[in-house]
Amino acid sequence: MSKSVEFSELAKHNSVDDLWIAVNGKVYDVTKFAQEHPGGPDVIYEYGGSDASSTYNEAHGPSLITKALDAKFHVGSIDPKTSPKKPEIGTKELDGEKRKSEERPSLDSIINLDDFERAATKSLSEKAIAFIGSGSNDNFTRDANRSALNNIWLRPRVMKNVKTVSTATTLFGAKLELPVYISPTGGARTGGAEGELTLARGAAAGGIIHCFATPSSYPYDEILDATPQQALFQLYVNKDRAQSEAAIRQMDASGKVKAILVTVDTPIVSKREADERVKSNEVIAIGGVKTTVTGADKKGGGLARQSSGFIDPSVDWSIIPWLRGLTSLPVLVKGIQTAADARIAHSMGCDGIVLSNHGGRAADHAPPAILILLELQKHCPEVLSSMEVLVDGGFRRGADIVKAICLGASAVGLGRSFLFSLSYGQQGVERIIESKFLWIFDMTLVKKLIILPKVLRDEIETAMRLCGMTDLMRDAHPRFINTNRVDQLIPEEEHPYARKIVRDKSRL
Ligand code: HEM
Numbered sequence: 001m002s003k004s005v006e007f008s009e010l011a012k013h014n015s016v017d018d019l020w021i022a023v024n025g026k027v028y029d030v031t032k033f034a035q036e037h038p039g040g041p042d043v044i045y046e047y048g049g050s051d052a053s054s055t056y057n058e059a060h061g062p063s064l065i066t067k068a069l070d071a072k073f074h075v076g077s078i079d080p081k082t083s084p085k086k087p088e089i090g091t092k093e094l095d096g097e098k099r100k101s102e103e104r105p106s107l108d109s110i111i112n113l114d115d116f117e118r119a120a121t122k123s124l125s126e127k128a129i130a131f132i133g134s135g136s137n138d139n140f141t142r143d144a145n146r147s148a149l150n151n152i153w154l155r156p157r158v159m160k161n162v163k164t165v166s167t168a169t170t171l172f173g174a175k176l177e178l179p180v181y182i183s184p185t186g187g188a189r190t191g192g193a194e195g196e197l198t199l200a201r202g203a204a205a206g207g208i209i210h211c212f213a214t215p216s217s218y219p220y221d222e223i224l225d226a227t228p229q230q231a232l233f234q235l236y237v238n239k240d241r242a243q244s245e246a247a248i249r250q251m252d253a254s255g256k257v258k259a260i261l262v263t264v265d266t267p268i269v270s271k272r273e274a275d276e277r278v279k280s281n282e283v284i285a286i287g288g289v290k291t292t293v294t295g296a297d298k299k300g301g302g303l304a305r306q307s308s309g310f311i312d313p314s315v316d317w318s319i320i321p322w323l324r325g326l327t328s329l330p331v332l333v334k335g336i337q338t339a340a341d342a343r344i345a346h347s348m349g350c351d352g353i354v355l356s357n358h359g360g361r362a363a364d365h366a367p368p369a370i371l372i373l374l375e376l377q378k379h380c381p382e383v384l385s386s387m388e389v390l391v392d393g394g395f396r397r398g399a400d401i402v403k404a405i406c407l408g409a410s411a412v413g414l415g416r417s418f419l420f421s422l423s424y425g426q427q428g429v430e431r432i433i434e435s436k437f438l439w440i441f442d443m444t445l446v447k448k449l450i451i452l453p454k455v456l457r458d459e460i461e462t463a464m465r466l467c468g469m470t471d472l473m474r475d476a477h478p479r480f481i482n483t484n485r486v487d488q489l490i491p492e493e494e495h496p497y498a499r500k501i502v503r504d505k506s507r508l
Pocket residue numbers: 021023033037038039040043044047052055056058059060064065066068069131186187188190214215216217303304307308
């Protein structure tokens with residue numbers, strides 16, 4: 001039988017050298033784990049000697065801690081009679097129970113992806129919004145992802161008989177109703193519902209594919225169980241290679257994972273100021289163990305910032321043959337931002353690449369994703385014709401997706417929009433992808449069939465029809481696209497005039 005732990009006993013273990021926390025009624029010794037926590041040690045220290053359930057539950061599925069933490073660190077169960085009536089630690093912002101769901105608009109009033117974001121700001125905590133929404137530094141690249149797409153025009157052709165249209169495609173053997181996938185987002189439970197589990201189920205119901213991330217909120221086996229047939233897996237190469245190896249073997253054995261996307265654009269996590277500011281405020285509001293994390297890398301203590309601990313910054317191209325030796329699954333490199341790196345990935349025998357600046361969360365001022373696609377068109381079109389080229393970053397409209405497919409992408413990923421849709425659970429996720437038919441009773445109790453506003457399928461099909469395309473993957477062509485307004489932004493391979501200045505002696 002599990003040892004019973006009084007709350008007063010738990011409270012004694014509140015130092016960095018002797019740290020216990022309670023999560024969902026169980027007590028854990030996290031002295032060693034705190035330093036290894038992928039979300040950073042600060043958050044664990046804050047809850048030392050106390051109940052961390054509400055913060056833990058906001059970011060993680062219930063079984064993650066029981067599965068990920070070795071049994072020898074499971075101390076026992078909290079004696080409920082000894083718990084303080086009200087949690088002593090935690091703020092309104094942090095408390096998942098106190099999300100402002102009552103202010104949220106009804107799902108049938110949501111008609112585009114920006115509506116999902118607006119609705120989420122009404123229902124999610126400030127911390128969750130900051131974590132999801134933030135880009136790096138000034139959010140310049142995050143916002144430029146969208147503005148670049150907005151500066152690309154369509155060139156509609158008419159009289160093409162667009163009565164029926166098809167948007168279907170395949171990707172590494174996976175069948176997709178739309179050339180769209182859910183981009184990997186660590187800690188998806190921050191967006192609501194059951195995070196990755198809900199995304200997996202929603203993707204399947206909508207006929208697309210979900211790519212789940214190394215830092216998922218739920219154990220991989222549970223995400224795979226929630227995945228009926230097909231998924232993609234995003235890999236951050238761990239400093240402890242054995243952990244990456246175990247994850248890849250698990251994906252291989254699942255029979256459901258169709259490809260591995262190894263993310264390389266964030267060898268370290270960038271400076272996310274919105275995230276850091278919220279976190280700083282919370283530290284002031286919260287009691288608990290004082291954090292001991294010091295030094296330059298703390299930079300305000302944002303949650304995302306500190307989650308890089310496990311990612312190996314020494315990764316280079318030799319990781320591709322290493323991965324190849326471990327799995328026969330297709331390997332894609334996620335985070336390609338230049339034609340030069342696209343060529344290397346091609347020459348290393350990768351099966352694909354993801355043109356991505358991490359939704360503006362990697363280098364601020366990195367190029368907008370759609371412009372990287374144009375750079376490949378300009379400098380290495382052979383890459384586009386010989387491997388799968390996925391793209392993500394700022395895609396919010398069906399027409400954006402049509403533009404990328406016309407410029408040679410195989411599929412388009414969306415990150416934040418799906419996280420925001422989680423405020424509405426699986427129905428929200430499905431609403432992004434597919435239309436839903438519902439029977440309702442009107443005021444006079446007459447049964448009526450209504451079509452809930454659909455988003456991406458409707459927008460993609462509408463853009464196709466208005467441009468004169470009937471089969472997206474067959475008809476898509478740059479002739480439907482006018483890129484004049486952004487063409488001057490596509491760089492030459494070498495800088496046109498600036499030269500590296502070599503100084504042969506000090507000027508001091
Ligand atoms: C064995 C147990 C745990 C594991 C395996 C784990 C794992 C993770 C992972 C993978 C991330 C994602 C990092 C990223 O998004 O890049 C994360 C973030 C985070 N974790 Fe944990 N964690 C555990 C326990 C805890 C506990 C006990 C707490 C509460 C005190 C906690 C609170 C958080 C928070 C607040 C984040 C920040 C990002 C977010 O909101 O998703 N975690 N953790």
